[in-house]
Amino acid sequence: MTTKLGxxxxxAADKSDSVTLTDNQTGKTYTFPVLTGxxxxxxxxxxxxxxxxxxxxxxxxxxxxxxxxxxxxxIDGDAGVLQYRGYPIDELAKHSDFMEVCYxxxxxxxxxxxxxxxxxxxxxxxxxxxxxxQYYFRGFRRDSHPMxxxxxxxxxLSAFYPESADVRSPEQRxxxxxxxxxxxxxxxxxxxxxxxxxxxxxxxxxxGYAANFLRMCFAIPSEDYVVKPSVARAMDRxxxxxxxxxxxxxxxTVRLAGSSGANPFACVSAGIASLWGPAHxxxxxxxxxxxxxxxxxxxxxxxxxxxxxxxxxxxxxxFGHRVYKNxxxxxAVLRESCHxxxxxxxxxxxxxxxxxxxxxxxxxEDKYFIERKLYPNVDFYSGILYRAMGFPxxxxxxxxxxxxxxxxxxxxxxxxxxxEHRIGRPRQIYTGHNRRSYVPIxxx
Numbered sequence: 001m002t003t004k005l006g007x008x009x010x011x012a013a014d015k016s017d018s019v020t021l022t023d024n025q026t027g028k029t030y031t032f033p034v035l036t037g038x039x040x041x042x043x044x045x046x047x048x049x050x051x052x053x054x055x056x057x058x059x060x061x062x063x064x065x066x067x068x069x070x071x072x073x074x075i076d077g078d079a080g081v082l083q084y085r086g087y088p089i090d091e092l093a094k095h096s097d098f099m100e101v102c103y104x105x106x107x108x109x110x111x112x113x114x115x116x117x118x119x120x121x122x123x124x125x126x127x128x129x130x131x132x133x134q135y136y137f138r139g140f141r142r143d144s145h146p147m148x149x150x151x152x153x154x155x156x157l158s159a160f161y162p163e164s165a166d167v168r169s170p171e172q173r174x175x176x177x178x179x180x181x182x183x184x185x186x187x188x189x190x191x192x193x194x195x196x197x198x199x200x201x202x203x204x205x206x207x208g209y210a211a212n213f214l215r216m217c218f219a220i221p222s223e224d225y226v227v228k229p230s231v232a233r234a235m236d237r238x239x240x241x242x243x244x245x246x247x248x249x250x251x252x253t254v255r256l257a258g259s260s261g262a263n264p265f266a267c268v269s270a271g272i273a274s275l276w277g278p279a280h281x282x283x284x285x286x287x288x289x290x291x292x293x294x295x296x297x298x299x300x301x302x303x304x305x306x307x308x309x310x311x312x313x314x315x316x317x318x319f320g321h322r323v324y325k326n327x328x329x330x331x332a333v334l335r336e337s338c339h340x341x342x343x344x345x346x347x348x349x350x351x352x353x354x355x356x357x358x359x360x361x362x363x364x365e366d367k368y369f370i371e372r373k374l375y376p377n378v379d380f381y382s383g384i385l386y387r388a389m390g391f392p393x394x395x396x397x398x399x400x401x402x403x404x405x406x407x408x409x410x411x412x413x414x415x416x417x418x419x420e421h422r423i424g425r426p427r428q429i430y431t432g433h434n435r436r437s438y439v440p441i442x443x444x
Contacts, residue, residue, distance in 0.1 A: 019044050023053070039074055056427045066247075068255065069418070072105060072410055073246045080326030084244060085109070093333040098209050098239040099123065105244055105410040106177060124205035126182035127212070129190075130160050137194050146191040146398045147276045153187045154180075155269035165263045167416055176264040177409050184405040185209065188398050189216030195394065210235040213402065218390060230344040234337040234385055241330040241378055242400055244407030246323075250274040250281070254408045255415050256424040264412055271408045272401050281397040284383035287318035288352070288393060291384075296351075297358045308368050318380030319363060320373070330378035338381050341388050353384055 017034045030052055035043045043066050050056045059065045074083045082089040085104050092101055096110075103111040103119050111119060136156055140149055158164060161179065166172045190200050193216075201216045211232040219225035245251070254271035258264070275281035294303050306314040321328055342350050360376050363369045386396050415421050 073244045075246050077323040078325045080329050082329050089329050093237050093240050098236045101240050102406045105406050122178050123182045126179050127203040129183050129186050146195050149191040151269055151272050158263045158265035184402045185213035188402045192217050230340045234341045237337050239403040242403035251411050254412050258412045259424040268408050281400045283379040285393045285396045287379050288383035290317045291352050291355050321377045325373045327375040328377040331376045334381035
């Protein structure tokens with residue numbers, strides 16, 4: 001089959017912007033429209049491909065397939081661009097806060113002062129969870145991974161809010177948005193406390209979102225936890241930087257689950273399960289393990305050599321990204337936060353940070369990494385920050401889930417409000433046996 005592209009125009013598809021496919025076996029030609037978004041590459045509209053040609057596309061991982069139309073997040077991996085609703089991520093991380101970014105992602109615009117205050121009050125008024133959730137937690141083993149607990153606990157919220165099953169109701173969708181956003185840090189802190197055998201700490205709504213979460217994680221009844229401003233600000237930035245990232249694996253999972261009409265708590269629980277995979281949310285833990293393995297600056301050349309060796313299984317974790325082929329814009333912001341936090345905590349000479357800085361310098365000057373565009377990504381620094389704050393590696397992906405909660409909710413809501421959305425049903429290329437007859441067990 002051969003392809004011929006028509007002329008490109010910015011805006012809606014028209015007859016002059018199309019692609020013509022020619023079937024080399026039959027000689028038939030088929031014309032399909034080419035769509036253009038606000039930004040990004042042109043997109044061939046193949047919705048009628050199977051109906052008109054009897055064929056469909058093969059795209060493992062869907063790396064060349066748009067599953068939806070979205071107004072939430074834009075990424076240009078080649079240019080190192082990440083925008084929420086048109087706002088560059090570095091501007092939001094430096095000048096905004098997480099609650100404001102949540103309002104932006106959910107509603108489409110930055111809030112006015114009174115809108116933000118009302119939103120913060122709404123979230124705060126739903127930050128507690130039902131007391132019976134304590135009994136639910138006690139059903140888990142003490143050594144349960146916090147992500148296993150989060151998958152179950154978030155899904156269990158649907159049992160406390162059965163009305164959320166009415167996903168066609170705008171009011172119920174709004175309530176579910178606030179509940180998920182408000183209760184995510186509470187459940188995450190409970191998962192952490194349970195794993196270390198300490199009592200749960202109730203939320204305090206006079207604190208900011210990030211500061212409240214840190215206090216719920218680290219306060220104890222006999223001694224309160226005073227949140228240091230730079231640490232709270234760093235956590236707030238981490239939440240902003242991880243809030244959404246277009247149609248990644250976990251977000252696509254939330255949308256796919258939601259396409260069946262499942263309740264939002266179940267959909268987000270599915271997203272958490274997807275995030276748990278080491279190829280998605282577990283990368284920052286792998287970075288910390290790698291830096292620990294390297295151990296000292298004088299061993300960096302040895303590991304750089306191993307990373308270049310095609311016969312070695314070793315990879316430099318935290319370098320390169322499936323989407324970004326340039327410097328991850330989130331990494332530069334976290335690099336700055338690393339220094340601020342370690343300075344305030346008296347950990348300025350933290351060996352892992354020094355090691356990370358040196359590894360970054362060497363890699364960015366090495367022709368091998370430059371040619372392959374293996375730049376540091378957000379995971380390279382986030383693990384160091386988490387460790388400095390006092391979190392064990394088992395909590396790293398949980399923190400990611402708390403941050404990504406608002407993105408999952410925004411994407412789910414957008415899908416539910418899209419009149420063209422339909423249940424997800426990917427196709428396959430069948431490569432199994434042809435039809436064959438059943439043979440009774442005695443004759444096999």
